[in-house]
Amino acid sequence: MPRLIELKNIVKDFGQQRVLDYINLYINQNEFLTLLGPSGCGKTTTLRIIGGFEQPTGGDLYFNGESILRTPPHKRQLNTVFQKYALFPNMNVAENIAFGLKIKKMSRSDIRDSVKKILELVNLEGYENRSITSLSGGQQQRVAIARALVCKPAVLLLDEPLGALDLKLRKEMQVELKNMQQEVGITFVYVTHDQEEALTMSDTIAVMNEGQILQIGRPEDIYNEPKSAFVANFIGESNILPGFMPEDRRVTFSDVTFECIDTGFAKDEAVDIVVRPEDVEIVSEADSQLTGIVTSVIFKGVHYEMHVEAHDYTWKIHSTVQSPAGAMVGLAIKPDLIHVMRKKISPANPETSQSMQEDTES
DSSP states (O other): OEEEEEEEEEEETTTTTTEEEEEEEEEEOOOEEEOOOHHHHHHHHEEEEEEEEOOOOOEEEETTEEETTTOOGGSSSEEEEEESSSOOSBBBBBHHHHHHHHHTTHHHHHHHHHHHHHHHHTOOOOOTTGGGGSSOOOHHHHHHHHHHHHOOEEEEEEEEETTTOOOHHHHHHHHHHHHHHHHTTEEEEEEEHHHHHHHHOEEEEEEEEETTTEEOOOOOHHSSSSSSSSHHHHSSEEEEEEEEEEEEEEEETTTEEEESOOOOOTTTTTEEEOOOGGGOOOOOGGOSSEEEEEEEEEOOOSSSSEEEEEEEEEEEESSSOOOTTTTTTEEEGGGOOOEEESOOTTTTSSTTHHHHHHHOOO
């Protein structure tokens, strides 16, 4: 896919505080890209720079290969949906959606047709004359998205638009948003701190922390191959242990040497080990690589969550088969389910995030 937006060496300082530290990122045409990270990581500031609501301290921003740093927000080919929808309470649904089209001086018939089509897209047919205050939170969110989409922007920026919704409605809207994006065929740039939201909707996820991009990739790659302990902890649940690499394809942790698939480390290099709870298999002691005692069991509906004390580490294990508390069990981990990470990466390098992103497309 062709690149539509490109951020090059973006730096942003607020006084003495650096909130973005050499961000390099490109966004492809028709891509659903999510900026994911904890509060204060810089994701909303990145979105606001793309939208033109903030100016970076350094670096440049390109749209279709041309710098748009000096282009005001209303002249950029994008629209924004915020967590607070900023709908006009004195206007009905149709009038809210048509607001931008009237500014563009479209004819009444074209406005009417455009509003009708977009209401069908967001499943609000027949709501044209409803007042905004009579709508539920989910319906108001659909109106805000419809108002942004009806002007046919090349890019839609969404800043935690589902944050005000309850859990059930948020999950429903995740699916609807992804379907909308695929149907209208435009680029979505989405900001969230919700890992499940990012994994559900995104084509690409950029994980951020402390003003830096730590990892860029497809949702399955971010989850299955985290590049750092922060990413592993932030995306899903993990067992994270210290270890070292005695040689390629062999890693030692918990006083046991395991086979793995990782290469390129120095001899005896200190590393962090990540193993997802669902990737630890409970086996007989005879077939085990580790043995431990089950200290607690919690039924989670689709699986049991067990904690097993083994070699001074408490393992979190998800399994459909229960082992009772107090039982001695064996643990086994397949080589391709052990993820070995270097102790420290340097995402602030201006080329790092770009190369990470290109790796996901190769």
